Amino acid sequence: MPEEKEATTWQDEAKDWIISLLIAVVLAFVIRTFIVEPYMVEGPSMRPTLENHQRLLVNKFLYYFSEPKKGEIIVFRYPRDPSRDFIKRVIAIGGDTIEIQNGKVFVNGELQNETYILDNTRGNYQKAVVPKGRVFVMGDNRNNSEDSRFPDVGFVPFNLIKGKAAMVFWPLSEWKSLP
Numbered sequence: 001m002p003e004e005k006e007a008t009t010w011q012d013e014a015k016d017w018i019i020s021l022l023i024a025v026v027l028a029f030v031i032r033t034f035i036v037e038p039y040m041v042e043g044p045s046m047r048p049t050l051e052n053h054q055r056l057l058v059n060k061f062l063y064y065f066s067e068p069k070k071g072e073i074i075v076f077r078y079p080r081d082p083s084r085d086f087i088k089r090v091i092a093i094g095g096d097t098i099e100i101q102n103g104k105v106f107v108n109g110e111l112q113n114e115t116y117i118l119d120n121t122r123g124n125y126q127k128a129v130v131p132k133g134r135v136f137v138m139g140d141n142r143n144n145s146e147d148s149r150f151p152d153v154g155f156v157p158f159n160l161i162k163g164k165a166a167m168v169f170w171p172l173s174e175w176k177s178l179p
Contacts, residue, residue, distance in 0.1 A: 035061045037163065039075050039085065045139035045146070046087055049073070049116050049178075055170035056087075056178070060163035067158065068093065068135050070107070073165040073178050076137070080152045087165060088137035088147050089116070092130045100125035100149070105138075116140050125149050133158050 041054045050056070050073070058075045068074055068090045078084040092098040092107045099105075103120040105112045121142040130136045134155035139145025147153055165178045 035059075036166075038169075039087070039165070041087060044144050045141050046073070046089070047118050047141040047144075049089075049140045050087065050165075050168065051174070054168050054174060056165050057167050057169055058163040059166040062164050063158070063161060068161060068164070070096075071179050074135070074137065074156075075162045075165060076156050077160040077162065078152075079154065079156065079160060082160065085162065086137075086146075086153070088139050088145070090135045091138050091148070092136040094130050094132035094134055096130045096136070097127060098125065098130060098136045098148075099127040117142055119143055123149075130155055135161075 037058045037060055039056045039058045041050045041052055041056065044052055056075075070090055070093060072090050073087060074090055075085050075087050078086050091105065091112070097106075097108050100121055101124055103122060105114060105121060118141045121138075134157050136148040137153070137156055138147040138149065148155060167177050168174055
């Protein structure tokens with residue numbers, strides 16, 4: 001004799017939907033908090049690499065296991081107002097010497113080959129050693145970027161770094177992976 005299927009009540013159906021929605025919300029929260037977060041570029045400081053209003057995915061998971069590396073593009077909380085996020089390129093890491101002379105960037109005494117910058121850097125930056133646990137960052141649009149050359153940003157401590165910019169996902173026509 002075939003088994004009769006038990007009728008589902010609307011209460012059982014509602015309970016299943018509520019449980020499914022709660023699981024989805026918790027998973028979304030965990031993913032966004034610890035793994036990946038969308039970010040929108042605001043302003044021209046990273047031109048030509050990134051344009052105003054492009055949308056990125058930021059890998060937050062990576063820096064639980066490793067430290068930022070030179071050349072990576074990171075999103076970090078602005079030291080003077082941690083409710084604001086900045087996006088810049090890591091130029092030097094803890095222990096490196098950074099110096100800017102006549103528009104040329106030197107890390108550990110070596111002239112940097114920066115094919116990604118918009119214009120030559122104006123001004124100078126006195127030779128300084130990046131403290132351990134911090135990074136020196138600059139925008140690719142050097143002459144229109146508030147970055148580590150300015151006291152309000154300075155050397156960015158690891159605890160303010162949200163993650164590595166991994167890819168541009170919007171607009172779709174500009175999709176690309178980032179270094």
